[in-house]
Amino acid sequence: MFGNAPSPLLLDGRLEPGSGGVFDTLDPATGEVVGQAADARPEDLDRALAAARRAFDETDWPSDVKFRAHCLRQLRDALRRHSDELRELTIREAGAPRFLTFGAQLDGPVADLGWFADLAESYAWETDLGRAEPMGMASHRRIVREAAGVVAAITPWNFPHQINLAKVGPALAAGNTVVLKPAPDTPWCAAALGVLAAEETDLPPGVLNVVTSSDHGLGALLTADERVDLVSFTGSTATGRAVMTSAATTLKRVFLELGGKSAFIVLDDADLRAACSYAAFAGVTHAGQGCAITTRVLVPRDRYDEAAAIIAKTLARLGPGDPSDDRTVCGPLISAAQRDRVEGYLRLAVAEGGVFACGGGRPPDRPDGFWIEPTLITGLTNDSRTAREEIFGPVLVLLAHDGDDDAVRIANDSPFGLSGAVHGSPDRANAVAARLRTGTVSVNGGVWYGADVPFGGYKQSGIGREMGVAGFEEYLETKAIAEGA
Template sequence: MSSQETVSANEGTAVLDVDRRLLIDGKLVTTEQTFASINPATGEILGYAPNAGVAEAEAAIAAARKAFDTTSWATDVEFRIKCLDQLHQAMLDNLEEFRALTIAEVGATYLNTQGNQLEAPIGIIRYYADLLRTYPLTEQLGEVDIKGQKHNRWIEKEAAGVVSAIIAYNYPNQLAFAKLIPSLAAGCTIVLKGAPDTPLITLALGELIANHTDIPAGVVNVLSSSDVETGKIMTTHPDVDVVTFTGSTPVGASIMAAASASLKKVFLELGGKSALIVLEDADFGTVAQFAAFSICSNTGQGCALTTRLLVPRAHHDEIVAKVAGMMAHVPVGDPTNPKIYMGPLISEKQRDKVDGLVQRAVEAGATLVTGGTRIDPGYFYTPTLLANVHPDSEIAQEEVFGPVLAVIPFDDDDHAVEIANNSKYGLSGGVLGADDDRAIAIGRRIRTGTFSVNGGNYFTPDVPFGGYKQSGIGREMGTAGLEEFLQTKAFATVVK
């Protein structure tokens, strides 16, 4: 199927239970006010979510504070492991319900739910439950002689406290698990707020926790809200110890500023404008397939996707033609269809933003090779390729969050590195070439937190994920992801 063909988004749609509730202090509750969640493949209302306000946010924070201060959650490692094991099994048992809801609310394709949208993130739960079984929460430093007395020293890792976690819409399961699971493993309590565009899937997680695990009341609280004041309370409340946010860089900066008044621990996963460097000895057919399908993954709504394609100037036109040809074969349409690779953008607002960036890029001198058109109904946008892009232009500098690939020519390895680093972001990147050693050497010069060499996949639960510069602060997943939610306490006693 070509990218110009679509399958009706009404075919094969599962019947969903979308009557979702907030989880506050162990109780599933609703609110008088609600807001709509839209199916991006049809533009129709999927369901309604409770619109938590300041009162609900304060109640959730109070519940989390009480659970942290008065229960054994923070100190009972074995019980935490048991609860994580229960949650892992509950996700496996309810996989198809979560798949249908993720497809309907996120616009994720069935194919994508088999990977990073759903099935792969469930592995995060398994990873941290197992890590907690072996992670050293105590470290002996041994004895030291100070002024004629021996002193024994050791370090203990303990839970950081109450966590406020705010996630984005593009991968709601992945983002929720990457914050929720390591915080629980560390012994923290948490208030988790889903994105306004995808509230139902996060609320479903809260209901699963309430109904299928022994996690005590108040340890996990789950909110949905379209009220900005709710988010403000979560990032400024004096009873919150840690704030973690995934979303845009401007919002992340404002959250960091707000949290600074009480010196909260903050870590942020923000935007990206990653570069994929193609060396002259690469297989251009492989390059075309990799680049075209990567930018169309999750409809380009991924902060770590390589959205700039850096190519040798002498091979610019050849590579552009191959990528354009491959884009024509990306199946676009009904995300419930297992044969479809790319679904819709999340909203009409996002589609307008993407289209505006494309149109301005053409006005600024870029060549529109293919794409750049809307597909209705729903919020579909054709895979788009822009050639002859200037490295300083808006389309080369600003995060698009859509299926738009900008091709930029370079002269030599040094020039490619210079262009790749010419960004306020530093989240990811990649190199494709015949010589791994040369590719790795180039990768080491790129200022990013993750990097792929010849298609290598770093995105697994045991690998820390995060960026340099304005792509964020801190790391999610891996041992580093657990340690974001821990404090280090040093002890010493006099040896008698």
Template sequence: MSTVYESLYIGGEWVSPSSSRTIEVVSASTEEVIGRAPEAVERDVDAAVAAARAAFDDPSGWAMWAPADRAAVMERLADELDARAPEMARRVASQNGMPISIAAQLEGVFPQVLLRYYAGLIRSTELDEVRDGLMGGRIRVTRKPIGVVAGIVPWNYPQTLAAFKLGPALAMGCTIVLKPSPETVLDAQLFAEAAAAAGLPAGVVNIVQGGRDTGQYLIEHPQVDKVAFTGSTAAGRTVAETCARLLRPVTLELGGKSAAIVLDDADLASNLESLFGATLLNNGQTCYLGTRILAPSSRYAEVVDTLTGFARSLQVGDALDERTQIGPVASSRQRDRIEGYIAKGAGEGARITTGGGRPAGLDRGWFVEPTVFADVDNRHTIAQEEIFGPVLSVISYADVDDAVRIANESDFGLGGSVWTSDPERGEAVAARVQTGTIGINAYLPDPAAPFGGVKQSGLGRELGPEGLVAYQALKSIYLAP
């Protein structure tokens, strides 16, 4: 069944697009057309930003509401998304190949968790304080909403990563224009339906789906006050250059090539479910995954065998099948990219222990076998560049110092994990890894903790109270003695 939309959600209404251009949505599992939506062009972006600007500048509008009143609307939005959760998960899984069992939680539930978290946080956050100065007077520090936000959202976790931006922005009183990826527009339209049903004031949330040109136009728009971007490092660098030229605040959550450090006392066999979540979640299409597995030389063959057997055991299939653990990747272009890296890994001397091709019996859909490489040198291309698919590289290390060195010899620093029977030892190792986030015997971002990267993995932080700060404009008022 095809889902067709003819309108864009701008200014609290469903409006006709400015052109006849459309985005055709294709199932990652079947390669069949499953929907269509309008593609926003520059005039549509202008209208969306104007609506957001008017809503923000309204003297009695969203930015001026009491935090508790904004929180109540956010909670209504979460309720409306709850009512649509099964359909939201189905749409995401159909579009980008995320297994439905994962989509049901991360795309069907987690966005509401974030909305409710920030609704609760804004109720208890002090936005106005007076402190003693050092020059004889006092200082009033106020925290106001930063303004109109451009939110650029990728296709791998479209609703969760939109909520990373929506939660703190709405809580602070900002208005937002979201630009979903063209690969995932049907879920964005369903979100718009929820926003309309929740009674968000006109212009507070606007959605303009489109490609790179649409996003670039939105980022450069003169009426935008802040940019929040999640995507590749290459695209993020372009966004950063634009925002630097415009002196526009920007949050960048970019790529990763994280290390999963297996210490010599680790019991991987008892932690395979957690290991899956830290290394192969969403078909490997997750920025923080530890796709470099660092194994001690004394146990290297054992670790390779364990990972090889585990990868072979994974159920590959249609994303809408509840039994599926590895679904298709999001597009034929993405599959071509992954297959290119697999060929390069083999060409540089790494050894494929399982996978490396397309699974038998799945003639339609963009499937790639879960693939494990052994005998990988950290200088190999597959160890240094983000593949964004179900491909793991196992690298040998001599001792803990060597493991930390290898983990840090990367242009990225977003996630990571340490696997050990001694959590205190694991935490000591984790403290030495140059990364924005890291887990011990598991990895899953928590709404209460700041999330983001170092080096080429990004700038700024999302989630936690720190995520709220990114949407604040601070002003100091000096009060005479």
């Protein structure tokens, strides 16, 4: 898609180099430089914001629902035409296992653009409240929903297409203009979106701007800029706090999808082997680099050792492996910095009294790239830091529970509340799921991901919802109009 040239910025409808030159993007499986991306500086961001502001304030983009839906479907179709190229790019830049690109890493979020186009066309933009006489004055009242304005979309590296499109899709469908600032680790995935938007859609200049940069400080500039009406951020809870603080200076709206330390609960009437095998698979998919991945596995105390043996045996079969291989579940970590972070938690686990039932370090047969073995830690309790803090690696902590009530207590004893899973007889599993303080729950392997399903968390896992009608409405304002009758 980029040939041998660096990927460009998308500024006001034009593909351009960055004022800061270029920066490298790496293959996390090998550590090798695979190419370069345009390195934006504050002056580039300023141009993007000016373009987005002008496109919102001075064009009919916010009011032309039919045209917006048309452009979104064009973008979906362009991404589909280039899916083979994008698939290889995603595997190489994000280290995503190939099998995931047929789901949430590429094909799923591309298809979701069509759902948001359909929603924009069918949505009730105006609600007639009819006539009333408040304080004796006859009035005809109606409620109008309209776009929030300029959206700053700040995204991480772990599921780049899914998160980029989960913000860009509904924001554009709702009539906003967007400045997308992706993570420095995966600039190509975002730049490809910009290239296709510029070359293969009718999106007007300034409606979508893509600003790649090695400078994390550009995100802070976005959140504080008075031209931005809404910040949509996905990332760590610590950074989310900083985003919220910065946005408060101008009292702009924020959507925050943050961290998690989700529990996978196995009840005493579950099929232990099936449930624990599934927990192992779910916990180390994409090397555990997902905010909603279930990394605390809670099992009945009297079957703890048996569960540990099942999970350890399953993890040993799951990787790590080359992400380009169809059979790989657990690929590399995204960077050396992320690998160092995970290794720090592995050392902490030992200091806290934990034992590695399997894994615990770098795979000896993969000296290049950023790898950690699928790891199971036993012997800890839920008050350990290893069990409470988000590691973002292929590391599971096995905890014991003493029945349904105790399992709920342990699962909810967390600063996070993003996701969860329960395996057991349907009635009991659903009863436990109803008591979990989380935004999503899988019961007996159910899959909650989908364009129509709102995603987000309780507590320190974030504010608001992404996807679904609720996610679409995050990008809308509500206006009440009363006409004298």
